[in-house]
Amino acid sequence: MILAGLLLAGCSVERNNPLSKTYHNTSARYNGFFLAREKMRLTEAALQEQMQYDYNQVLPIYPTIDSTTAKAFEADLEDIKKKASHPIQYHKNSKWIDNSYTQIGKANFYQLNFAEAVRTFKYVNATSKDADDRHEALVWLMRSFMQLDEMDNAQQVSEFLRKERLNKDNARELYLARAHYYRQQADTAQVMENLALSLPNFEDKDGESRARYTLAQLYQLTDQKKEAYEQYSRVLRRNPPYDLGFFSRLNLGQVSELSDEQDKERIAGYYEKLLKDEKNLEYRDRIYYEMAQFELRQKNYDKALQLLQKSLKTPGSLSNQKGYSYVSAGEIYFDHLSKYDLAAAYYDSAVQVYPQRAPEFEAVVERRDILADFAKQYGTIQTQDSLQRLGRMSEAERLEFVQALVQREEEARQKELALQQERQQKLAKNEPSRNNRRSQNGDAFGTTNDTGGVWYFDNPTAMASARSEFVRRWGDRPLQDFWRNRSRGEAANQPAADIAQAPVQDTTQAQLSPEEMASAQVQTYLQNIPLTTADMQRSEKQVEEALFRLAKIYAQYLNDTTRAEQSYLELLQRFPKSEHTAEVYYSLYLLYGKAGNAPQQQAYYNKVKQEFPNTTYAQLLDDADFLTKNAADNLKAQALYDSAFSFYDAQEYEKATTLLNQVISQYPLNDIKDKTAFLGVLVTARTQKPEALRRQLEQFRKNYPGSTLQPQAEQLLATYNDLEQKNQLRKEAPAEPASKKPKATASLTPEQKVSTEIATATASEAKATPQLPRVPEQPKPQQPAAKPKAEISQTTNTPDTALPELPVATATPGDSAGTVAPAPATPAADPMAYEAGSDSAYYFVLVYPAGAPAFKDIRAKYEKYNSTYFKNEQLTIDSAGVAGNKRMLLVQAFRDPKMAMSYNVKQKGPQAPVGRIRGVDFTTFVISSANYRKFLQKNDLEAYLAFFKNNY
Secondary structure (H helix, E strand, C coil), X not given: CHHHHHHHHHCCCCCCCHHHHHHHHHHHHHHHHHHHHHHHHHXXXXXXXXXXXXXXXXXXXXXXXXXXXXXXCHHHHHHHHHHHHHHHHHCCCCCCHHHXXXXXXXXXXXXXXXXXXXXXXXXXXXHCCCHHHHHHHHHHHHHHHHHCCCHHXXXXXXXXXXXXXXXXXXXXXXXXXXXXXXXXXXXXXXXXHHHXXXXXXXXXXXXXXXXXXXXXXXXXXXXXXXXXXXXXXXHHHCCCCHHHHHHHHHHHHHHCCXXXXXXXXXXXXXXXXXXXXXXXXXXXXXXXXXXXXXXXXXXXXXXXXXXXXXXXHCCCCCCCHHHHHHHHHHHHHHHHCCCHHHHHHHHHHHHXXXXXXXXCHHHHHHHHHHHHHHHHHHHXXXXXXXXXXXXXXXXXXXXXXXXXXXXXXXXXXXXXXXXXXXXXXXXXXXXXXXXXXXXXXXXXXXXXXXXXXXXXXXXXXXXXXXXXHHHHHHCCCCCCCCCCCHHHCHHHHCCCCCCCCCCCCHHHHHCCCHHHHHHHHXXXXXXXXXXXXXHHHHHHHHHHHHHHHHHHHHHHCCCXXXXXXXXXXXXXXXXXXXXXXXXXXXXHHHHHHHHCCHHHHHHHHHHHHHHCCCCHHHXXXXXXXXXHHHHHHHHHHHHHHHHHHHHHHCCCHHHHXXXXXXXXXXXXXXXXXXXXXXXXXXXXXXXXXXXXXXXHHHHHHHHCCCCCCHHHHHHHHHHHHHXXXXXXXXXXXXXXXXXXXXXXXXXXXXXXXXXXXXXXXXXXXXXXXCCXXXXXXXXXXXXXXXXXCCCCXXXXXXXXXXXXXXXXXXXXXXXXXXXXCCCCCCCCCCCCCCCCCCCCCEEEEEEEECCCHHHCCHHHHHHXXXXXXXXXXXXXXXXXXXXXXXXXXXXXXXXXXXXXXXXXXXXXXXCCCCCCCXXXXXXXXXXXXXXXXXXXXHXXXXXXXXXXXXXX
């Protein structure tokens, strides 16, 4: 009894004798750390097992962890932390404490608690006396930093470990962590180097096979086929898991040398052998896809398309395979056959099933959108040209043509019905054998290998043809239930291009005889043919706009300069007085310059200079940076406009007119011409005779047909006409207001005065006489201008004080004619206050310290960032100084505030130019175009940031 007590006393945690150390080391290792480590190993194996890899993409270095996986393994991870905590609590003097902390840090990592994991691994590194344990903790610290997007910290850990001597396990994990780091940095060469260094340190052959397969994929991606072939072969020699072995065999055909016909036949036979292997039944869709890629390498496009069709109709276990097959077929039609309508159909199908996490998903969506726009414009041209030809026929010829068209359609419909009945009879006859094949092959759909059973909705060619026919008959209707129901007013929004309106209800059609249905169909077609001059003009306008848009798509998105040139020339031939003529000349100037055709380039240079000397395009011919420089003038013009509106609102009409004239004279190429003109209309309504107002309104409608202020102009003109009919218009100009608002010049805020002084400064000196210009880049379309303060809001019912109501004449005793006094204006709120209402444009702003090394070349970095991730938004960048020795970078313009806010949030990511900057204070925010003008005048960053925080 006494001996037992002495033994227990000797094993106390406070003692440091050999007996105590042995006891606590043994208990800590086998009662806590060993159990936690084994459970962590099983958890990581289960995480790897449930990972669904997409073998069309380069395999990730680590399995994906997210909230779903963290929740699924929550109980196991908590148990690991509990077991690892036991040695820490009860065996403090054992040598396994740091190892137990490492297991707790790993559990926190897999629970997505990365900040706590960082603290744990840092503690181990600071307190552990064992170099291997510190190295293990540092590797996991590096992984945790990467999860937190702290890439600079991760790189520092990596560089520190570069000086250390690591054991085999830690060296393997470090090389894998570095490969993961460089993959996030898009440095493929470094990824391959570190993966290759990790391979000799593997003991787990399956883990080595996955790393080697990833390395082989990267070799294949970088066109190093010999190295890829070697790595795929070595994967197969290690008896890998079945999926890795299968895809290694499959990819061998893509990296094999094709020196002669014998090699081609050997690889083709190799694929046929894979098809016949029953173990590959669930992968047959992928085999057909790889066979198509093999034919594509040999430029056998027709055969490649046939194999892709087989891939699409063959069921398989790879859920994403159809997306890749659709894209591959779309690429063939797009890049090699230039059949853009068919490419559009395939890309449209691809977007529906393509994996959204794939790096190229955005590019697929972008090309789908471009091709959809192409198909729309192309279809508009074809439809309207056909309708115009029918409209120019005599009535008898037109009726005969439409009747023949309806008859052909009915014959085709009857033929299709007969084919369907024949197929149904064959299916019924072969149903027993089909059921047997389903039971043998485990295919619930009973799909066979013959090409005659392609499901209709897996055939983009048939889908494209059917959609084209649908649009021709019914119009480009939205995808919604009960599309035939015309009571929704859908037909009112359809263009005149639709050759048919919504059909008669099915119940009515069922009661009609075939002759009556044919007659109704003929009348449906006839009613949409342009017969009047007005209808023909509307049809011609649709063709003009579609042809212009089609040419831009060819030039800017499809890089088909030949067809772009043809489309532009056709536009000039058919519509010599088009409103797009100046831009067409400039576009042809660019195209001929790119092609090296100097005579034609000079010819269109002269055309722009002679016919459109006062346009932006004439300026761009001599100065490729004109748009950037003109942006500063636009800001000054906006400031002048704001001051003019302030004078108008204060009933200082003469001063408002003076400022408006300065906008027109000093900045003739400003982008607010319609706003300036409309404010002039409002001043006229307050100061001149009604006849002058009418002339100015009609001129505004003629000069700015696409302006967002047209509804207000129409409303004002309608009021004018109504008062004129009632003989209630005033006869003379209104008298000077008896009392003016207290917002005279002296009451303008200092910011407004400064803004006016800046805006009215002398314009820049005239440019030197231009010489033969270099070829500038295609100008980006200008974003829509912000709504002027004079515009009535279309989203609220609050009346705008800027739009005056034409007053009714009031008779006084002794007067035969009425006299009119202007309606009193409602006192306006603070014009410099920020507003949270909707706007037509939104900007992203970055404010940073001037001269900070971290922000060197920040503009160039954002230009590259936008061209990579936001190319479709056509964003432009500007910069300016801000108070407090800071600079401001402006990214404009987003049409949607949600998109602008999303852009702002993404600046925290590692891909963003400022995503990795640490230790330097900078600010990012989103601002509307209206608030931005006020921000420039107030120059108070803190005030806007407070507004931004409260409203966004």
